[in-house]
Amino acid sequence: xxxxxxxxxxxxxxxxxxxxxxxxxxxxxxxxxxxxxxxxxxxxxxxxxxxxxxxxxxxxxxxxxxxxxxxxxxxxxxxxxxxxxxxxxxxxxxxxxxxxxxxxxxxxxxxxxxxxxxxxxxxxxxxxxxxxxxxxxxxxxxxxxxxxxxxxxxxxxxxxxxxxxxxxxxxxxxxxxxxxxxxxx
Numbered sequence: 001x002x003x004x005x006x007x008x009x010x011x012x013x014x015x016x017x018x019x020x021x022x023x024x025x026x027x028x029x030x031x032x033x034x035x036x037x038x039x040x041x042x043x044x045x046x047x048x049x050x051x052x053x054x055x056x057x058x059x060x061x062x063x064x065x066x067x068x069x070x071x072x073x074x075x076x077x078x079x080x081x082x083x084x085x086x087x088x089x090x091x092x093x094x095x096x097x098x099x100x101x102x103x104x105x106x107x108x109x110x111x112x113x114x115x116x117x118x119x120x121x122x123x124x125x126x127x128x129x130x131x132x133x134x135x136x137x138x139x140x141x142x143x144x145x146x147x148x149x150x151x152x153x154x155x156x157x158x159x160x161x162x163x164x165x166x167x168x169x170x171x172x173x174x175x176x177x178x179x180x181x182x183x184x185x
Contacts (some may be wrong), residue, residue, distance in 0.1 A: 072092055079108055089122070093129075097121060 053067050055062050076084070077093070083130075084090075089098060101112050112118050140145075146152060153160050153169045154176075 076109075083109065089113070093125060094122060097125065 004127065078181070081095075084095060084098065098109070098112055098118070099116075101107070101118055102109065105112070105115075107115070147160075148162070148165060150165070150168050150172050153165070154172055159169060
């Protein structure tokens with residue numbers, strides 16, 4: 001390398017300093033070598049400090065990200081939905097049950113599906129749905145009348161012990177007989 005000199009003027013003292021480029025270049029190379037020998041722990045610490053400084057300067061960026069993550073964590077992605085369908089979890093109620101248990105326990109989707117508590121809850125939910133769908137709401141067969149209703153005693157064909165209810169039952173029978181229903185007696 002050639003011996004080139006650089007002139008630096010100090011604005012405060014207005015002095016002229018001459019330095020040799022070779023000396024600076026060797027210092028820069030030594031400094032670069034020191035930086036290259038940064039350990040992974042030191043690098044992580046440095047990057048963590050930089051992230052924290054950036055977070056302090058721009059908090060609005062990090063608040064939005066946290067809100068987005070929170071809102072997305074409540075919803076299942078397509079992969080999780082496919083996993084649920086593959087494990088025979090279908091319908092809004094069953095998916096809501098999975099989501100509620102995950103939220104309450106903090107367990108992962110796989111852990112929830114394997115838990116005894118979830119299996120018992122889903123079995124109970126399915127049995128209730130079967131029972132509700134099996135009941136015919138249009139016919140009177142599925143519903144039980146209360147023993148203190150007039151319809152109950154007319155269907156039974158007997159008279160109750162309660163005097164007031166007995167008079168209502170007799171009045172209803174007379175009404176039905178006067179309509180001329182020949183099949184009922």
